Amino acid sequence: MNITILGAGLMGRLLACSLARTGHSLTVYEAAAADSRRAAAFAAAAMLAPLAESAVAEDTVVRMGQYGLTRWLELIAELDAPVFFQQQGTLVVWHRQDAAEAQRFGQLLAATGKRLPSLPTQKTLDAAGLDQLEPGLGAHFAQGLYLPGEGQLDNHQLMDALLAQMQRLQVSLHWNTARSPGDFAPGQTGQPDWVLDCRGLGAQPQWPGLRGVRGEIITLHAPNVTLSRPTRLIHPRYPIYIAPKQDGYFLVGATEIESDDTSPVSVRSCLELLSAAYTVDPAFGEARIVELVAQCRPTLPDNLPEVRYLGARCLQVNGLYRHGYLIAPAMVDVVLQLMDDGRSALAENMNCRVADVAGAVIASEARQSMNPVAQEPA
Structure with missing residues (x-):
């Protein structure tokens, strides 16, 4: 045809x-x-995290995300050029002052797990458990969650x-x-x-009925940061993610603003995202800002x-x-x-x-x- x-x-x-x-x-x-x-x-981190997204998404999206995790491997295999893909799970961490919000987040994931038992079960980690997965992270956080099987691509x-x-x-x-x-x-x-x-x-x-939802992402080059899997930080306004790519590059983002505005990244968003990255790993203080991107995602009511x-x-x-x-x-x-x-x-x-x-x-x-x-x- x-x-x-x-x-x-x-x-x-x-x-x-x-x-x-x-x-x-x-x-x-x-x-x-x-x-x-x-x-x-x-303007995306391309994280493939159905369980993590279930805290803010309907079960329909979660099911489609589960399907997509397997399907992406097939789609990438059909391409001639290599595409970075990893499936080492997602980490979720929080500071003590955000413990109540972290508890609510964990409860939402647990509720999703009961409705969709095919999802991997979240695992609670102490500082030693965090260090085992990401060396040095336990020095900054006393607790965290590990969501196995989740992935990302470039x-x-x-x-x-x-x-x-x-x-x-x-x-x-x-x-x-x-x-x-x-x-x-x-x-x-x-x-x-x-x-x-x-x-x-x-x-x-x-x-x-289509509307724009603005997202802002910062690309950093931080060769001294050793994070190897997507890490989400519970934040008072929105969960901030740090997505590691190849060769010491990281994407930091998760701002979500109801707007069709595609102007450059705001100072407030930039400060919040960079401050959050710094609290996860102080080595981000020596990172180089490669790119600031703001774009609107097409969204239905x-x-x-x-x-x-x-x-x-x-x-x-x-x-x-x-x-x-x-x-x-x-x-x-x-x-x-x-x-x-x-x-x-x-x-x-x-x-x-x-x-x-x-x-x-x-x-x-x-x-x-x-x-x-x-x-x-x-």
Whole structure:
């Protein structure tokens, strides 16, 4: 089939590569330049932490995150360029004055574990236990939690590897070219067989419920810091994370502000994030600030993702919020299943919403009747 994708962010690139590998002809339109780093996919730590996120996320997101942890290994293995991936778990620590908030956090995780027993069980650590996992951490914290099995990847490496893969698969790429679903009549003569809208906040004119949630991230080069796994610090306003990457690089972030503002990082956020990193390991005091990034994540009113039909051959994917890398593999496979036979068992099992343009959830029978691809050749 001839398939058009709007948006070359994380979802657009993953779908383009998946579909091109199976022999379809792909065209991608992106409003930004090829070398732009302004997409939400670049302003992320790419942590794959379903249990940790369960403190602020619905069970649907947690289930999709569990699925994604396994699926990412397969998706990365299909790429030609290497992408940093690790699955050494997550550490959660706190200062004494935040012990009550840490207790509440632990209770939320325990409640999730009861509802979703397939999740790994959190482990309580004392200072010696922290030192065993991360030498020196026990000197600064008396207690912590260890969430086994959680992972992370390098989002910049991934986005670059996906772009290289699209080029090798001869995907037709059109940069600095904004398009909307209304520019196409999928299924008609001379038009694409399918249109997939993955524009994030660029889809606001067609999806008024979309809003931006601002996130701010600092990239540090700290070769003297030895943290080897994502570490979250309980904070009075929001849990701050430190995500180690390769070669002594660390991402510090987790600010969450209801705003469409994409101006530079604020002084307050910068001070809070850097101070938090310093209290986790004073060696961050000698780190070098490599980059300050602020970007808005596309978010729907209930903070849950959604796939919706604009027509029989036009799908919109949006609302991945702060969970983009956590849930992207599940969202990709939901879309592929819908395109393949008009229904998605994965969406039904995980309670992922598939709706029409009016917001009504579509039953499997209705989806089948909307999708003639399984019955007639492209």
